[in-house]
Structures are given as structure tokens and as C-alpha cells.
Amino acid sequence: MINIRFEPMTETMYQTYLPTAIEEYAAEKVKAGTWVEAEAIDRSTEEFRQLLPDGRASKDNYLFSLIDEATTEAVGMMWFHVVEKKQGRTAFIYDFSVDAHHQGKGYGRQAMVALEQVARRMNIKIIGLHVFAHNTRAIKLYESSGYAPTDLHMEKRLD
Template identity: 40%
Template sequence: EEALQKSKESFQHLLPDGLQTDHHFLLSLSKPDTNESIGYFWYHFDENHPQKEAFIYNFLIFEPYRGQGLGRRALESLEKHVKKQGVKKLSLHVFAHNKRAIHLYQQAMYDITDINMSKDII
């Protein structure tokens, strides 16, 4: 219940004008052969950013379509798409427990730029 409330607050903060929020882009992903929806991207890019960096807030391939190479193809398509906008660097955050995503990003040549660590003290 608390997580849902925090999620709503986060979305309201990041997307105050919903889909019309400046510099935020939400893209639907569809399977090439059938055009069925397989996931989405949400990224932020402000063309005035000095390093021309875009940040991927969310990238999701729906469960039935995972493990088929579609995530890799989606990232390649996103790179081509943002390059046309003038993006020179794509960044994102991935949780350490999400081994599948880490593997995908490393295959796509993303570099680890930061590591947070924690320890539960019981």
C-alpha cells in the first residue's frame, strides 16, 4: 500500500503534466512481426543538457516476451531513435538484484558508472 502511494507521488513529481510533460518521452514497443505490444520505454532528454545525455527512467519487456532477444533489439532501436534527437549518451539505473537486466545492459555495452552497497544489520 505504501509502495503504491510512493509510486504515485513519484510519477506526479516526474510527470506533472502526464504524457505532455516537457522532455519526457514514453514509447510503446511492439513485436515486429505481429505489432502486438510487448513493453515500453520512458526516458528523459533535454536538448540543452551540456553532455546531450538522456536518462532511461523505465524500460519494460512484458513477461511473456522476455528471453527472446526483444530487449536487446528494443535497446538498439532506442539508440537509433534518440540519436536522431541529438543524444550522445544514454544512462539508466538498474537494481543489483536484477541480474537479467544487468546482463542485457552489459551485452548492449553499457558501463557500470556507480555502485551502491548496503548491509542489513540484525
């Protein structure tokens, strides 16, 4: 059985993560039709700057490497932000990924289980996230982990 451990992301890992994350987020926004390609990198860069003004040390943001406990190998990452709301302490997952060569092996599911353990230790009552509608693999993972839609945005293209 796979067991995942969350370790705080090192500065070296963060410096590797950030440019890739900016590019991937920009590409996802273009694929979703939210942004045009010409502006996507600039907009993505600005969003990351606003969300992580102090890098991995940004207040109430938690960036982790996902570690396979058996091999001690990093297999992915997770970033979430914590806020106090009327419903209680709430975490919002901004980014979560399993490295391509580790996908399909159960790491994603185990990371979601490990996240719940971390969240309980942090007295978090609710975990939220956003998923692009075209990411059916992630949607299936989240639904099978007990997540349910709270808002649904839809559109129709008139060409």
C-alpha cells in the same frame, strides 16, 4: 530476426501503464530495501506525479510502446527523459519492460538497439539508466549492450 519499432504511447496505453508501473516500482523499492511496504505505494505515486506532472505529455519525457514490426504487436514499453548537460544531450531511461510472455525472445536486446537509433535521431549523446541490483537479468542485458556502471551504492544490513 526481430525488429522493434518505437511508437508514441497512446493515452489508452498510458492509462493502463501508469497504475501497474506505480505498483511495480513500489514493489522493487521494497525488495531492494529502500522503502518499507506501508509507505511504498504512496511514495511511488508521488514520484510518478513529480516526474510526469502532465502525464504522457510531460515536457522532455518520451513514452513509447515497443512494437514488433513483423507482427505489429506491442511487446513492451520504454520511457526516457532528455536533458541538456555539459557532455551533450542526455537521455535517462526511467522505465523499460518487455511483457512477461515476450521475455527471453530477444525483444529486450532489440529494443536497446532501436533506442540507440531513436537517440541518434534526437541528437542524444549519452543514455543513462538505473537498475536494481537484484535484477540480474536486466544487468546482463545492459552490460551486453555496452552500458557500464557509473555509480555503485552498497550497504550492509546489521540484524
